[in-house]
Amino acid sequence: MEHSAPARLASPQAARTAPPQRRPVAPGQPTPVCVAYGDGIGPEIMDATLRVLKAAGARLALEPIEIGAKVYQRGVSAGIDADAWAALRRTRVLLKAPITTPSGGGYKSLNVTLRKTLGLFANVRPCASYHPFVATRHPGMNLVIVRENEEDLYAGIEHRPTRDIVECLKITSVPGTERIIRYAFEYARAFGRRKVTCMTKDNIMKLTDGLFSSTFRRIGAEYPDLEQQHLIVDAGAAMLADEPERFDVVVTPNLYGDILSDIAAQVAGSIGMAGSANIGLHAAMFEAIHGSAPSIARRNFANPSGLIQAAVMMLVHIGQNDVATTVQNAWLATIEDGLHTPDIWTRHGSGECVGTAEFAQAVINRIGRAPKRLAAVDFGSGASASFALPAWTRASSQKDLVGVDVFLDAPDVAPESLASQLQPFAGQAFRLQMITNRGVKVWPDGFPETFCTDHWRCRFVARSDAAALEHGQVVALLANMAAAGFDFVKTQHLYRYGGAPGFTMGHGQ
């Protein structure tokens, strides 16, 4: 893999299964990197950041690309044009200042497009406090959230099957889950972290979140040097909000990670101090977590620290760990010396209140220095913080069709009546096993208190346990129902995998 992949070799074990290596940048040659100056405060914090990188000796060949407001205004609904895509696919690394997505319909989130299209599967967001130099309720906080970035409810698959019901599909894949969890463990090892916490709601979502938590336990067994913990996400979020000091690396599905990373950034004390990385197998993007703040643009007020932190992550990613160490220690020394931008400046905790440009100069002036009270960093030689992810192989298992959930639109019908209308259609192949409404079993043996919408799930299972069903039998069932005027709105096949059911029971079944 080349420099732009998240990962070079770390262990012989990883080497055995690593993807094919790409040609690295020749020693001494600068690394090509795309930079996007963004909107609002973007240009001034990018300018400050690039000045710091240059002064620290970063070996970069910068390729500016234009994305965001100006591109949207040209009528490109994705906010990125063909030239920018071409540059991005050439360099495979993007340092990105915040952009402004115009409000009103038709504009798509550029971040979602970049993540999805480039397969940036891991969102990595460190959150630390800088006590006593920056005010915080949590002096000891220093954690990293590793959020799955492509799946879950964010797949954007939504339907309205009936007048009463809208649905969104939560998708969890085996390869996506293995990849993000292994990434979290490898990250923890590479960066000297001690503990990895997984958060899911697997007590409710036994198949989807159950896959995530069971994969965490299975892969975790390969990392006995790391402490491991699984928390139910409601209790875990509460703990993160109240005692973030107790966490080190946190790995979670997309939606929980979205919520948890905002909580972590907020309770750390300043949203202006954190950067994040979006990592894929083929590309990576680095950015500050804050927005483009147009109201303070071009006033030299903005704190460039978030983008500087993102740039430090980028330097480690491309193997310039020496430069990353230099920048980070100079930045820590600046924070410690009390030179603070207005967002974090306090009368008692800070020294001089400085602007964007002066802050960058203060960091530049401290290049070569390390902080005295905050812990200095050492990202090592370039090999220490890199790792490979093994190629994924699909496990084969016998897959048998054993039934079908047919979802019907049927307003104002009683469950018993619906069941007796449906039973004749089951025929020789099927039997009607249950009907649920919003997941609650209403037939057989329903409760009259259960509120019913017009959306019914009718589970037909194979009458015989002996033989698997065939798709033609499902088609015949649907053909008969269509002829009888049933408005079936959706079907979902029921499969067994190696004999184990690939579906859950109804509530009350």
Add this chain to the structure above:
Amino acid sequence: MEHSAPARLASPQAARTAPPQRRPVAPGQPTPVCVAYGDGIGPEIMDATLRVLKAAGARLALEPIEIGAKVYQRGVSAGIDADAWAALRRTRVLLKAPITTPSGGGYKSLNVTLRKTLGLFANVRPCASYHPFVATRHPGMNLVIVRENEEDLYAGIEHRPTRDIVECLKITSVPGTERIIRYAFEYARAFGRRKVTCMTKDNIMKLTDGLFSSTFRRIGAEYPDLEQQHLIVDAGAAMLADEPERFDVVVTPNLYGDILSDIAAQVAGSIGMAGSANIGLHAAMFEAIHGSAPSIARRNFANPSGLIQAAVMMLVHIGQNDVATTVQNAWLATIEDGLHTPDIWTRHGSGECVGTAEFAQAVINRIGRAPKRLAAVDFGSGASASFALPAWTRASSQKDLVGVDVFLDAPDVAPESLASQLQPFAGQAFRLQMITNRGVKVWPDGFPETFCTDHWRCRFVARSDAAALEHGQVVALLANMAAAGFDFVKTQHLYRYGGAPGFTMGHGQ
């Protein structure tokens, strides 16, 4: 409606659409109420709570029911038997101590069963701090979370359609959404709250969470006396964790509410002080938010405050607001006097450290008193905190079938190849519009970087815009695909409602 419904008449407007009234309890007659003593610390905190209620003059006819560990151990997997159901359906009110669900497979969550079966659509959880008497980081915090309790990902509909993919269905209904949002507004009015905040992720889930937020805005227009706000849940959760003082009533879908209510309880300072109500149209259940804590059972350590708070909510629910006021003010006076159980006792902030029974006696001793520094409450005469929810009527709109998403299991195939295999099946009725993998468009014009699983969504839309499709045309498509050996694992019809699409586009479409 009878006493056991959440709601009696509040306004002429509500009266016009209120459900049929049931016979109320005759004046002076005690209200029948089921009580469940639960497991672990349950019996001792229930005992303490009932002593307080009796001393305060609550007019209750108690019907003890057995649920929880003993029932599970008798082999009843739901943890509740027919006798308990019968009592519950007779009284329609349950005061419930915490129970222990045995670990290991096969046991179902009793709370989920009660909520689902009885249609307890609203989970109402007040979280307040009692500064300076109980330690808290948030002295001014006093909010109520109103959580939708039946829908969302908790419907428990999960499938594994392919070897690579597991899915969970998020369900949001129009009637369920209207009900919970109207409940939140009515609650705010009835209890003198000023502001209602709605939290969703409607920027990502435009149909499901979009329904929730748009319903909030639409119904909110009927409550101009209340301040209203919508927040994206990640930013909202961060704000709740850091500045809970800024919230009053918060209304959210099920999953977010689960996470937010744990955060709120945690940052309020003590999980042992909060009660919650589960409210339905036909029944209601009141409980402490903490668990059964078997490790401290029968030691007279446990804080009965959470269950006392639940009992106060129950008294208001059944119209004994006078007794609720008496109990709450005596309890506040006890907290203020520093008589604290060990969970909240501190050397500097508390007075005497007391046990469960002594705490109850201290509350009893203060009956008739009001707190001096904490704000005294007055729940009014019984009419002030009650309200009716209007009956729901389904809006009719023209529904047209305009296409079908066919989901295929097809390992190791390239999108272009899959598209050319599928196109012949589209026939006269359909055209293949797009293929997505994990929600990302991979055909036409996909990106080679996009990682593909074995799970493909193939969108067939009507070739002609003029006429709606018929179910038979979908069946014919599937029949041809089945004959050709395609493993279609799921179908989802695409409908338009009054011309507007009831489905979302693919990412990148």
